[in-house]
Amino acid sequence: xxxxxxxxxxxxxxxxxxxxxxxxxxxxxxxxxxxxxxxxxxxxxxxxxxxxxxxxxxxxxxxxxxxxxxxxxxxxxxxxxxxxxxxxxxxxxxxxxxxxxxxxxxxxxxxxxxxxxxxxxxxxxxxxxxxxxxxxxxxxxxxxxxxxxxxxxxxxxxxxxxxxxxxxxxxxxxxxxxxxxxxxxxxxxxxxxxxxxxxxx
Amino acid sequence: xxxxxxxxxxxxxxxxxxxxxxxxxxxxxxxxxxxxxxxxxxxxxxxxxxxxxxxxxxxxxxxxxxxxxxxxxxxxxxxxxxxxxxxxxxxxxxxxxxxxxxxxxxxxxxxxxxxxxxxxxxxxxxxxxxxxxxxxxxxxxxxxxxxxxxxxxxxxxxxxxxxxxxxxxxxxxxxxxxxx
Numbered sequence: 001x002x003x004x005x006x007x008x009x010x011x012x013x014x015x016x017x018x019x020x021x022x023x024x025x026x027x028x029x030x031x032x033x034x035x036x037x038x039x040x041x042x043x044x045x046x047x048x049x050x051x052x053x054x055x056x057x058x059x060x061x062x063x064x065x066x067x068x069x070x071x072x073x074x075x076x077x078x079x080x081x082x083x084x085x086x087x088x089x090x091x092x093x094x095x096x097x098x099x100x101x102x103x104x105x106x107x108x109x110x111x112x113x114x115x116x117x118x119x120x121x122x123x124x125x126x127x128x129x130x131x132x133x134x135x136x137x138x139x140x141x142x143x144x145x146x147x148x149x150x151x152x153x154x155x156x157x158x159x160x161x162x163x164x165x166x167x168x169x170x171x172x173x174x175x176x177x178x179x180x181x182x183x184x185x186x187x188x189x190x191x192x193x194x195x196x197x198x199x200x201x
Numbered sequence: 202x203x204x205x206x207x208x209x210x211x212x213x214x215x216x217x218x219x220x221x222x223x224x225x226x227x228x229x230x231x232x233x234x235x236x237x238x239x240x241x242x243x244x245x246x247x248x249x250x251x252x253x254x255x256x257x258x259x260x261x262x263x264x265x266x267x268x269x270x271x272x273x274x275x276x277x278x279x280x281x282x283x284x285x286x287x288x289x290x291x292x293x294x295x296x297x298x299x300x301x302x303x304x305x306x307x308x309x310x311x312x313x314x315x316x317x318x319x320x321x322x323x324x325x326x327x328x329x330x331x332x333x334x335x336x337x338x339x340x341x342x343x344x345x346x347x348x349x350x351x352x353x354x355x356x357x358x359x360x361x362x363x364x365x366x367x368x369x370x371x372x373x374x375x376x377x378x379x380x381x
Binding site: 010053064065068151183192195199200 | 204207208211213214215217218220278279280281283303304305306307308309310311312313314327330331333334335337338341342345349352353356357359360361368371372375376
């Protein structure tokens, strides 16, 4: 449920650090560098990068800009070739059985089995199609906050690392205690530190 | 303190806020006075999630249905459960939102934004597209801003000498709610 969906879902981050003076040039260079690269015609397992929020196939922002007023709007696209555990187990066991039969031995040692499993995993990865996931974000440059349109903790964790890698800024999820610090004056913030859970009955 | 510790140690702050907000909403029949904005409509409806305990002893109570059937949730509060998630109807000026608010992480789920008069077509015109994006961002931020202001109201009372009186009223509301 992204920014343009009928209903949306989001959390808020604050971005920590100063933006460079020539921000739009900096942003253009970083976004281009970290734009999405397709892996459909390769055997790569994983690809992550920015695309347009309007079209997940537009990584050059030819049809819709990421710059909208005082905001940067982007989608973080992740394509990943996944192998199910059941498939991996089945074909690893099958290969183990084949080797045991071929070598006329009752069992294989652990390191051999690990090696077989990794070989099989690579073979299966090459056969599988990349599964895409797209998550929108909206960076408000006026107050340096980022709305991220997903409540998946995995996606949030990936975004935190990717945003830092791309823009050099740390983003921090605005949970109530941290959000409160932005809403209170200094004396209020001091009192906030001393608060303890209340019994409401 | 790192984020994981903050989430776990200060979890109560968001849950107490959401419980207080339900109380404030019912105190004046679904109307809350927001400094600087006047009266806004704020109604808890349809869906609630309450929690008690932590880790392996965590217990969850999900209540769904029309507002008159939130009795289980009220009883849950009386049993010491905390309000973790609620579906909220919010109206401010000419605009209406519906959203599911998660207290611990301040998550906004299934947010239905106000209907506006701008066309919702597949705008080929870049300016129309930009206007549509700005409008949706603006409406999302307005929901955030309104919840921020409500949270600020809560914090100012919670961290003041007036809290004991507010707490007494809140406890009385919880006790009455479970009796009805």
